[in-house]
Amino acid sequence: MWTQGLVVARRDWNDKLFTLSIKAEIAPFIAGQFIKLSQVLADKRVARAYSIVSAPDAELLEVLAIKVEAGQLSPALHQLAIGDAITVSTKAAGFLTLDELPQSADYSNLWFLATGTGVGPFISMLRTQAPWLKYEKIILVYGVSYQTDIAYHDVIQQLLLQYPKQFVFIPMVTRDPEASVSMANALHCRIPQGLVSGELETRAQVDINPQSSQVMICGNPEMISEVQTLLLERGLSKNLRRAPGQITLEKYW
Ligand SMILES: Cc1cc2nc3c(=O)[nH]c(=O)nc-3n(C[C@H](O)[C@H](O)[C@H](O)COP(=O)(O)OP(=O)(O)OC[C@H]3O[C@@H](n4cnc5c(N)ncnc54)[C@H](O)[C@@H]3O)c2cc1C
Ligand SMILES: NC(=O)c1ccc[n+]([C@@H]2O[C@H](COP(=O)([O-])OP(=O)(O)OC[C@H]3O[C@@H](n4cnc5c(N)ncnc54)[C@H](OP(=O)(O)O)[C@@H]3O)[C@@H](O)[C@H]2O)c1
Structure with a gap:
């Protein structure tokens, strides 16, 4: 319709x-x-x-x-x-939603990993109360080529002010070496590399592990496949309705 x-x-x-x-x-x-x-x-x-x-x-x-x-x-x-x-x-669709995640209180940190326009659904979630009421830490990792590719920086800044202890923002700016000058916390590698080196978790001061992490991933399909492989190696599993896990994703193409 x-x-x-x-x-x-x-x-x-x-x-x-x-x-x-x-x-x-x-x-x-x-x-x-x-x-x-x-x-x-x-x-x-x-x-x-x-x-x-x-x-x-x-x-x-x-x-x-x-x-x-x-x-x-x-x-x-x-x-x-x-x-x-x-x-x-007239009808929205899709399963990249917080209510699809296992609700156990053990999952205390929520990772949003996005490239490019894949940040959109996470901004929508962050604009609701649900994640703030449930998770101790919410980490938004946003991979872009250039600093000027970052959208919704005003909304993100506002959330950082509103939830200074709960919210961590890590921009990953891959082709723009100047970016770190004006962006606290920026890393200069792709998301999978940040996971392999451990830099992402060091910046966030939170580990990604099967016991306490939920990870939602959205955007570039190659990024998603690479990240998923790395997370599976660490013992996380794909979140399915019939078999709850820690990895929930949406590929854009
Ligand atoms: C569930 C879902 C949600 C989506 N949400 C968004 C969204 O919020 N914003 C958005 O811009 N797109 C989104 N997309 C992609 C969108 O549906 C279109 O594919 C995109 O706008 C390109 O359409 P097109 O007709 O211009 O190009 P097409 O002729 O369909 O060409 C597709 C090619 O464009 C490239 N491409 C497609 N989407 C993107 C993208 N987002 N970023 C970078 N390269 C891309 C890929 O190389 C892809 O092979 C989503 C896709 C899916 C499946
Ligand atoms: N003509 C060009 O030179 C050019 C350049 C960029 C994008 N584009 C096109 O412009 C559109 C917009 O793209 P976009 O910049 O929003 O999205 P994108 O191309 O998906 O890039 C967003 C971020 O994802 C990273 N990335 C790309 N492939 C990855 C992978 N396999 N693993 C991990 N990270 C990965 C990029 O790193 P990198 O910066 O290292 O790629 C960048 O940091 C697309 O259609 C794209 O094809 C064209």
Whole structure:
């Protein structure tokens, strides 16, 4: 089922990365889920999935997207202006949600590992009360190539002020050696390398282990596969409804 949405605001984080705020009547959703956006392009309907970045009780639907140069839909979304229409699926979907995680109180730390636009569902979750009420530490690891690829830095800064003991933010900036000058805690390697070297856990001052960690991973599929392999080697297992574990993931392509 589809509904006609209206773009009411947009924010450009850089020349490719942008947030659309859309007014659309959709069914209630859970933080971490995605909707589909669709347009007719060259007489063909093209639909793609986009995670919702806004909180479930927000008035507008927010999505964070990157213009993939050779892509079909994302360049068209990048051209949308305030007042333009966009077709939106009425029902959100997806299992990258906090209620899918095992609820045992032993899991005291929650890791969010994201690359690029994969940070979106985690921002939505962080905008709700649920993770703050449940976990002692929440660590957001956000891998980007350049410092200017970091979206939602204002929301992240606000959360750092609000939860100074509970929240750790570790940007991983892979192609921008200057980044550390202005960003406390930044690392300059890809997420899998930060895990192998132990630098990520040193920065967070929290171990990743099967007893106390839940790890959610989102974004680049190769990053996800590499991280998953490393975590499986450490004794964590994939979180399935029939076999609860510690690794919950969503690949974007
Ligand atoms: C569950 C789910 C949630 C998603 N949520 C988001 C989201 O919140 N924001 C978002 O921008 N995309 C998201 N995507 C990807 C999105 O659905 C589209 O694939 C993307 O916008 C490209 O569409 P396109 O038609 O322009 O390119 P296509 O013609 O579909 O080309 C796809 C190629 O683009 C590249 N690509 C696709 N998505 C990304 C990305 N996010 N970052 C970097 N490179 C990418 C890959 O190389 C991929 O092979 C999600 C995908 C899934 C499956
Ligand atoms: N033409 C180009 O030169 C160029 C460059 C970048 C992106 N792009 C395109 O632009 C779009 C946006 O991409 P994006 O920058 O948002 O997302 P992305 O390409 O997935 O990069 C985001 C972060 O993920 C890292 N990463 C990439 N592959 C990884 C892997 N296998 N394991 C661990 N980490 C990995 C990147 O490191 P690295 O910086 O080390 O790759 C970067 O820090 C994509 O379509 C991409 O193909 C083009």
